[in-house]
Amino acid sequence: MLRDSTATDNGQLLRNYQAVRARTLALTKGLSAEDLMLQSMPDASPGKWHLAHTTWFFEEFILKPWAPEYPVFNRQFSYLFNSYYNAVGNRHPRPRRGILSRPDLSQILEYRAHVDQHVGRLLANDTIAEYATLVVTGLHHEMQHQELFLTDIKHALFQNTFAFAQHLHTTPIKHQPLDSKFAEFSETLTTIGASNESFRYDCEAPEHKAYINAFSLRTQPITNAEWLAFIEDRGYRTPGPWLSDGWDHAQTEQWQAPLYWRKHDDQWQEFTLSGWQTLDPNAPVCHISFYEADAFCRWASYRLPTEVEWEHAARTMSPNIEGQLADSGHWQPTSVPVATGLQAMHGSVWEWTASAFAPYPGFRAEQGALGEYNGKFMANQFVLKGGSCATPRAQLRHSYRNFFYPHQRWQFSGVRPATNT
Structure with missing residues (x-):
């Protein structure tokens, strides 16, 4: 393996x-x-x-x-x-x-x-x-x-009404507003997946060719301020941008905002491992489901990137695995400006893709008990890429495929939209 x-x-x-x-x-x-x-x-x-x-x-x-x-x-x-x-x-x-x-x-x-x-x-x-x-x-x-x-x-x-416990004590990072841009990528035949030269799980292999049409990818993840605009435009109350299953789930669970958000004394707050903090409008939005990420993109006239698009963009413009990962000890997403390229492709928040967690061409599960590690979960789940502020640096690589069910949102998950060009 x-x-x-x-x-x-x-x-x-x-x-x-x-x-x-x-x-x-x-x-x-x-x-x-x-x-x-x-x-x-x-x-x-x-x-x-x-x-x-x-x-x-x-x-x-x-x-x-x-x-x-x-x-x-x-x-x-x-x-x-x-x-x-x-x-x-x-x-x-x-x-x-x-x-x-x-x-x-x-x-x-x-x-x-x-x-x-x-x-x-x-x-x-x-x-x-x-x-x-x-x-x-x-x-x-x-x-x-x-x-x-x-x-x-x-x-x-x-779950504690009073949120007494604080797992760590960190000073909140004040984020500066960043320009919302899109990086363009040409139509090409690209290579994704893991080679046999280093650590990998079986689901990351084999390395293979994949064709992509021209597309653009946002240079930064969606922010809390942008998500607030979605909320204020009745994003959680209007079925139009939602997938049918997503809308049903949002209504059943009474979603009105991302997990860990609340409005207290007319001010939005976010629960963190340092306790409740005032919501930073310029920080990446976090703890959203695939359904929410997809609905936001449709509302904003964007779309979710495919796994192939995301990995191609990361290998092209963010070849080094660097960013706010768990090793920093600050387990709350942050966004740091970069001069060029794609910001926070690694760390900060896991990024939902439009791709189902499915086997690559030529996939072979490991034999024995360890063969149960990934292959048997290849149904009804979606791929996330890039790692988060809770991901150890040594665990991450471009080919890493995280996967969760579309309704789940307790992971540090966010969204970086794409568009057709």
Whole structure:
């Protein structure tokens, strides 16, 4: 599934392992055991479960098959902390993860320490090539869960009427207004997808050719101010720009603004991991569903870009992966002016595309349990590109394909429109 230049360097791989595992624990700073047990909806998981499941991954796929003398920490954990791997066995129902008061947090931390100790011993072996790529897989899997940890705990803390808890304390960044421009791209035969030279998931391959018509892409994501104009023009009350399923969902859920927005004392506010803040009109709009992104684009006489268009534009005008990613420690989207090119293509907010999450030509799922990682989810979901302020830098690349259902909006998701030319 994965290839990585560190896979043949024992010492570097161990250092990478220790760094990723330590960062997961660092994300729990300031959170109580009670916070880490919260499950605010079936789509989200408790922080404690994320800590355990990422550990289960290394135990199940690395230690059990490759360390014959490994003493399993607790055989019940194989059932409790499996996520969706049917080939591994039965599992605790996902919507009921929040009722698992036991094992308690201290036992979960003991579990992590136990597995870390034995993985460290295994990586001290001089002949690691056979399972090194699996370790790299586990590290990127854990980085995905670091992002989910942030999105899930934000949604959980948001449920508190008084919003007491603050996960971090940061000074809000004041954004300056930017000119709204579109970059033009010519008709061409382009190449997208991942090569075999570095880390990738199976759904990113194979690298292949794709034809695109001429198009233009906005140089910055849509801002809060622009979204307020959509709201004030009865965007959530007029069915015209909405897809039928989207309109039905918006009415059922009574959407009137992006998730985490509220109007307080006649002023718009936004809930963040630093608590409630005054809405910055020039910041990128965030926490919107595919349905909302599509409706906005239709209302504004734009359209969503395709996955091929987005990736072609990023490779052409933003070849380096740089931007406001999780490593900055500021887990709220920001927008920084750039002199030329496309702004914030990486980080800040995940950007919805019009493309369904479907296999590329020649796609082959991995064999065994890890083949369940992506392929079985290729139905009824849409691709997002570019990463967000909660995405670790090492996790991101141009070919990375995130995917969610069109109604979901608790991720750091926004929109960068396209037009035909």
